[in-house]
Amino acid sequence: MPAPALELHHSIITLKGVGPAIQQRLAKLGIVLIQDCLFHLPNRYIDRTQIRHIGSVVAGEVVLIQGEITQTHMAYGKRRQLLCHISDDTGGLVLRFFHFTHRQKNQLLPGKTLRCWGKVRSGRQSLELAHPEYQMLAKDKEEALDKTLTPVYPATEGISQFKLRALSTQALHVLRDDARGLPELVPQHILKKYTFSTLAESLCYVHRPPVDADTDALLQGRHKAQKRLAFEELLAHQLSLRSLRANIKQKQAHAIASGRPPAIEQFIAGLNFTLTQAQARVIDEVVTDMSKEKPMLRLLQGDVGCGKTVIAALAALYVIHAGYKVALMAPTEILCDQHFTTISQWFAALAIPVVLLKAKQTEGQRQHTLNRLTSPQPLLAIGTHALFQEHVSITQLALVIIDEQHRFGVHQRLTLMEKGSTGNHYPHQLVMTATPIPRTLAMTLFAELDISVIDALPPGRVPINTTVLSNRKRADIIQRVDNICRAGRQVYWVCASIENSEAVDLEPAEEIAALLTDSLPARRIALVHGRMKSSEKEQIMQAFKLGEIDLLVATTVIEVGVDVANANLMVIENAERLGLSQLHQLRGRVGRGAYESHCVLLYKAPLSNMAKARLSTLRDTHDGFLIAEKDLQLRGPGELSGSRQTGLPVLKIADFARDAEQLPLACDSADDMLKNTPETANKLIKRWLNYHHDFVTV
Ligand code: ADP
Ligand code: MG
Secondary structure, eight states: OOOOOOOOOSSSSTTTTOOOOHHHHHHTTTOOOOHHHHHHHOSSEEOEEEEEBBBGGTTOOOEEEEEEEEEEEEEEEESEEEEEEETTTTTTEEEESSSHHHHHHHHOOOOOEEEEEEEEOOOSSEEEEOEEEEEEETTTOOOOOOOSSSOOOOOOTTOOOOHHHHHHHHHHHHHOGGGGGGGSSOOOHHHHTTOOOOOHHHHHHHSSOTSSSSSSHHHHHOSHHHHHHHHHHHHHHHHHHHHHHHHHHTBBOOOOOOOOHHHHHHHHHSSSOOOHHHHHHHHHHHHHHHHHOOEEEEEEETTSSSHHHHHHHHHHHHHTTTOOEEEEESSSHHHHHHHHHHHHOOOOTTTTOEEOOSSSSHHHHHHHHHHHSSSSSSSSEEEEEEGSSTOOOOSEEEEEEEEEEGGHHHHHHHHHHHHOOOTTTTOOOEEESSOOOOOOHHHHHTTTTTEEOOOOTTOEEEEEEEEEEEEHHHHHHHHHHHHHHHOEEEEEEEOOOSSSSSOOTOHHHHHHHHHHHHHHHTTTTTOOOOTOOHHHHHHHHHHHHHOOSEEEOOOOOGGGGOOOEEEEEEEEGGGOOOOOOHHHHHTTSSSSSOOEEEEEEEEESSSOOHHHHHHHHHOOOOHHHHHHHHHTTOOOTTTTTHHHTTTTTOSOOTTTHHHHHHHHHHHHHHHHHHHHHHHHHHHHHHOOOOTTTTTTOO
């Protein structure tokens, strides 16, 4: 009896080569059903269809080259290595092997011809390929090249490219036999209008590009088939945000009186600064929203240091005065502590209670806080996402404020709204972000939110003097650090954290800390990094705030919101590796006091033209909006990981920089579908965003 035909909605385990262990690993990639395999798209391709001239390759490229071995020798550094020099008519480079067999060593002899595949990097003397794949060629015998691009899939531990290719091949076969399993959901007239092919055709194309495919376009992610898929995802994203908004706006909220109670006047009078015009305007917008019986959904964008905290406090004050509770959620404990200290001081004079809920608390403290959250007394509760864990309940919650929104996903925000709801009542929501993005783009990306902008810094800020230097100048900078500390000021030294294992040549924070400790014996130096326990981190940050530490070496954990006015120099290592918006955020940690502040961006030579342009933008510009815009423009194709840092939503395949031109099409089509085919719209949302389909109904 023939085996029953497979269908796209069957479990992945029904495919050949998948047992329970592989099934579990695939689940980590979001692959559960056969059809998930189809949406697990290649994030790049290997081009082994042509051989590059060695003289034309540059660091960072992944290339296929062919040449003759001129010399092979061993090197004895920290580790034993085999170095093999090869060249063609245009130039030469070095193959570097850390692991090699006796046989390999005897094989790689001068005069032999090799075809190699690998990533080019700049070595000490010349360009290198570290651990290339290679193939020994017989003299004078033509060796055929691959005819099509080979897809490379996002992988996970224990799943090889070979396996992923085998699975996508099977999934494509199932698609062919079960075409109805993956219906076309984009209406025909829309496909026609933009000359897009069907979903099934586009998927087949990107998984297995045909021989005559436009290789360059595919490698850059700009092929029409890729655009078609990005379009569909952006469309699904638009649909989900719009229906989310519509859904929430149908709910009830507690209307908060917009008249100014005396407590507000007292609060404002008690501040040691005057609110800027921009701050006053934003407060008006927030108060007007909250005076309605519909939940507020407002995003507050404002450059780092523009004074968003006081807006949060004021909004909270209105709501507390009206007899309700407010929750303020921040992404790190350090930030929660800081908000707690600042706002408690502000609210003390008004006798308004502020409570803090965090992971590191005694059971007694915790219980006390939990009791307060359900007591009838209005208050402000500050916490990390611990605030919204299952066993925590908050009664009479009328406003939720989220600081540094880019650290939370849409999904987390939704859970939070649900959590704050009672019956048909939802809390008002104010979402704050320091990663400003151009307004029109923001309106599209955060289509579910209304947008307020603080577009001016408080008066009297001295702009931060930014310089870009090679890290060979590190010794000079260390001298400068010494001078600054002697004058009683403090310094941050930031090292890009090691997030992916490929980036082995980042200066690890520990090494830098050791170097600085050696060079500056008279200075009090401490290191904070992401792998420390949060209690340890906090202790160090606290000591830095109190001036007990002169020089703080840190990974990017300090990025968000920490306020130490006495620090007026920041040094950033490997600045060329960080996103512009992230650098701008980091830099915003200094320049908070009255002293002139400096930021030194150290880079590791050589710098690509793109990196040069990026760093000069940062040197010459202090406007977060402009920087964010440049960040989008100057991100090269393939630099997909940047989105988390820029505060843009993280999508599966579409990229907001590369696919920007698809956005208006997606917006128009979303309007069209919501009006004419809402049922299909819902299916499309589920296809692409199934992780939160519980929340989204059209
Ligand atoms: P961010 O928007 O980055 O969260 P903060 O709220 O931390 O900024 O504010 C940065 C600093 O500016 C704080 O020390 C705050 O007290 C101060 N500040 C806020 N508003 C004003 C203002 N209108 N005038 C002067 N200083 C202000
Ligand atoms: Mg802040």
